[in-house]
Amino acid sequence: MRPHDPPLVLEGRVAKGFGRGGKLLNCPTANLRDEDVGDQLDPHETGVYFGWIELNGNIYKMATSIGWNPFFKNDKKTVEAHILHEFDADFYGERVKMVLCGYIRPELDFPTMESLIEAIENDKVVSNLALDLPKYDHFKSYLK
Numbered sequence: 001m002r003p004h005d006p007p008l009v010l011e012g013r014v015a016k017g018f019g020r021g022g023k024l025l026n027c028p029t030a031n032l033r034d035e036d037v038g039d040q041l042d043p044h045e046t047g048v049y050f051g052w053i054e055l056n057g058n059i060y061k062m063a064t065s066i067g068w069n070p071f072f073k074n075d076k077k078t079v080e081a082h083i084l085h086e087f088d089a090d091f092y093g094e095r096v097k098m099v100l101c102g103y104i105r106p107e108l109d110f111p112t113m114e115s116l117i118e119a120i121e122n123d124k125v126v127s128n129l130a131l132d133l134p135k136y137d138h139f140k141s142y143l144k
């Protein structure tokens with residue numbers, strides 16, 4: 001993602017993932033179904049991004065990871081979005097649409113669970129602050 005490229009917009013239904021880590025790391029992530037993602041992630045770097053996501057008519061801030069799906073022996077990228085909002089219930093199967101606004105960091109091999117959790121908490125802070133900047137407002141128009 002370079003500053004003047006058109007932003008990456010992804011749309012699809014929320015799939016069940018491996019259930020690994022999300023709630024354990026205090027960071028549930030809504031995974032997009034593989035069939036909705038297809039090869040759209042191929043040109044995009046893996047790592048953590050920030051952006052906006054639409055769910056049930058509301059637009060929320062999100063921190064999103066593009067990574068390698070171990071199930072596909074590292075040849076298939078997947079996308080999962082942590083929404084900066086507290087939900088009362090899960091929303092598997094719902095339709096979401098997201099737009100990625102900026103890149104935060106690459107995927108890193110953290111030495112400890114604590115350092116991973118710290119990095120994730122930092123990703124949330126960065127996403128929250130960045131998306132308050134007026135320059136990222138217009139990205140919401142991609143969700144219409």
Ligand code: ADP
Nearest residue numbers: 016017018019022023028029030083090091092
């Ligand atoms: P999975 O491996 O199935 O994706 P997670 O532990 O990552 O499991 O949990 C993801 C699910 O949690 C989402 O699909 C969604 O239904 C629910 N969820 C609840 N709150 C959030 C949130 N703030 N952001 C993303 N997903 C959330």
Ligand code: MG
Nearest residue numbers: 017029030031
């Ligand atoms: Mg998940």
